[in-house]
Amino acid sequence: MTLNIASSDFLPTRRQGEVLDAALQLLVEDGDRLTMSAVAREASCSKETLYKWFGDREGLLTAIVKWQASKVGMPRVEPDKLNAQSLRKSIESFGRNLLSVLSGDISVALNRVAISHAGTDRSGLGRIVLENGRFAMGQRLKPVLEAGRDAGLLGFEDAEGAFCTFFGLLVRDTQIRLLLGDDLVLGKQAIEREAARATEQFISLYGT
Amino acid sequence: MTLNIASSDFLPTRRQGEVLDAALQLLVEDGDRLTMSAVAREASCSKETLYKWFGDREGLLTAIVKWQASKVGMPRVEPDKLNAQSLRKSIESFGRNLLSVLSGDISVALNRVAISHAGTDRSGLGRIVLENGRFAMGQRLKPVLEAGRDAGLLGFEDAEGAFCTFFGLLVRDTQIRLLLGDDLVLGKQAIEREAARATEQFISLYGT
DNA sequence: GCCGTACCGTAACGTACGGTACGGTGAGGA
DNA sequence: TCCTCACCGTACCGTACGTTACGGTACGGC
Structure with a gap:
């Protein structure tokens, strides 16, 4: 019986987690060209086990995405004492976190594979990436x-629109350029600078 | 002898343009799953001709991207009398144009296929899309x-950074959501509204 | 008329890869 | 000891698709 990966209460065993880690690494290296055989080889497991656990290739990819989503902790920001200073710091900290995740190898790889499958996809990889990203x-925020x-x-007016604008100010063209393979290196320093700028501009636009 | 598609002076004949149009349509419909056989069938040409003209599948995809880039006219904005009013109108008009292109089926399809190939790609589709997009x-601008x-x-300070910010304010999360298959409908009215908002915010940030 | 060129349509080839089957092994349980 | 179970490794199958080969047609030049 195939594990119901689609359910939200999917809890992989230790061994399954190891396999998913190996698969994720391959996905980062080879992108969508990863093969079931390569995953089995890398994870030292049999293809039969892969199919037993994940159903098919789509199921494996879906499990990888969910596995990664369950591992990465979303930045939780909760300013205790709310004033202009602490609010700014909260937003900026959130921005640093978001930008460093989005520009990371794993995020780029997962977004690439989800985008590749968007359009002709019944497993809804793109939807999952959107929901968890x-x-x-x-x-x-x-x-x-x-x-x-x-x-x-x-x-x-609406928090959704405000967040969208902050997202745009922060990410600008970074994500699409990384997805398209532009050799853009975003160091720690650059991330801090961009987050500070985006926060500055956001408060300039929405501050009272 | 294979046509040197890589050269910038690639001028397809009328017939080649028809074939590329058919291929582009298939690419929009099927994404990266388009096959050489399907292109040949749809364009009523032989596969041998496809390989003769474009070398291989990668060459065909590259030619499709370049063909589309050569067809779409970039919005040229040149305010004759420069004042706050005309400048705002120029930027806003540019934004409308850019947003309607980016949210169109063709742009989404081409970006998807370029992103799919990014990372393990010898032909540099991503680079071409970046250059022409x-x-x-x-x-x-x-x-x-x-x-x-x-x-x-x-x-x-630098025009590049300013443009990046305008890009971010305009596009926000629209492009990534469309690429990931989110069923986001961006009508003419919404595009105008977003372009107006982005222009407003941009001038609010960078206006003197 | 004959040749070369360019093209169409289709059949065929080779291979990569998703998916399955099966034998073997080690652990736990009666 | 024997059985069961979960799993590994590997050989295998079927198919899709990129690529090539080839026969046939139209046309322009000599």
Whole structure:
């Protein structure tokens, strides 16, 4: 019986986690060209086991994405004392986190494979990546923004739109360039600089 | 002898253009799953001709991208009388154009296939898409921005960064969501609204 | 008329890879 | 000791598709 990977309460065993780690590494290296045989070889498991656990190739890819999503902790920002200073620091910290995740090898690889499958895809890889990436991020920052609004520090109609704008100010063309293979190196320093700039601009636009 | 598709002076004949149009349509419909047989069938040409003209599958994909790039006219904006009003209208018009192109089926399909091939790609599809998309756009808007700066209407250090910010304000998460298959419908009205908002915010940030 | 060129349509080849089958091995349990 | 179970390794199957080969047609030049 195939594991119901689609269910949200998917808890891989230790061994399954090892296999998924190996598969993820291959996915980062080879992209969508990873083969079931290569995964089996790398993870020292049999193809039969792969198919037993994950159903088919699509199921394996889906499991990889969910596995990674379960591992990466979303940046949780909760300013204790809300004032202009702490709000700015919260937003900027969130931005640093988001940008460093989005520009990482793993995020790029997962987005690439999900995009490759979008359009002709019944497993909904793109949807999963969106839910665990872009949308989850919005859910994390929006409370902060709304708290800032309630405290009279920010002004906006809908938090969704405000987050979208912050996302745009932060990411700009970085993600699409990385996805397209542009050799853009985003060091720690550059990430901090970009997050600071985006925060500055965001508060300039939405601050009261 | 294979045509040197890589050269910038690639001028397809009328017949070749028809074949590339058919291939482009298939690419939009089927994405990267398009096959040489399907192209030959749809274009009513022989596979032998495809290989003679384009070398191999990669060459065909490259030719499709270049063909589309040669067809789409970049929005050229040149405000004759430069004042705050005309500058704003120029930027906003450019934004409308850019957003409607980026959210179109063809752009999404081409970006998807280029992203699929990025990382393990000898033909540099991603580079070509970047050159003819994102970078070409920057080259078009930057003179306008610099003219605005010279006229004392805008203030920024480097035009590249300013364009990046406008790009981010305009596109936000639209492109990545479309690439990931999110069923986002961006009508004419929404495009105009977004372009107006982005322009407003950009001038608010960079206006003097 | 004959040749070369360019092209169409189709058949065929080779291979990579998803998916399956099967024998072998080690652990736990009666 | 024997059975069962989960798993590994590997050989195998079927198919899709990139690529090549080849026969046939139209046409322009000599």
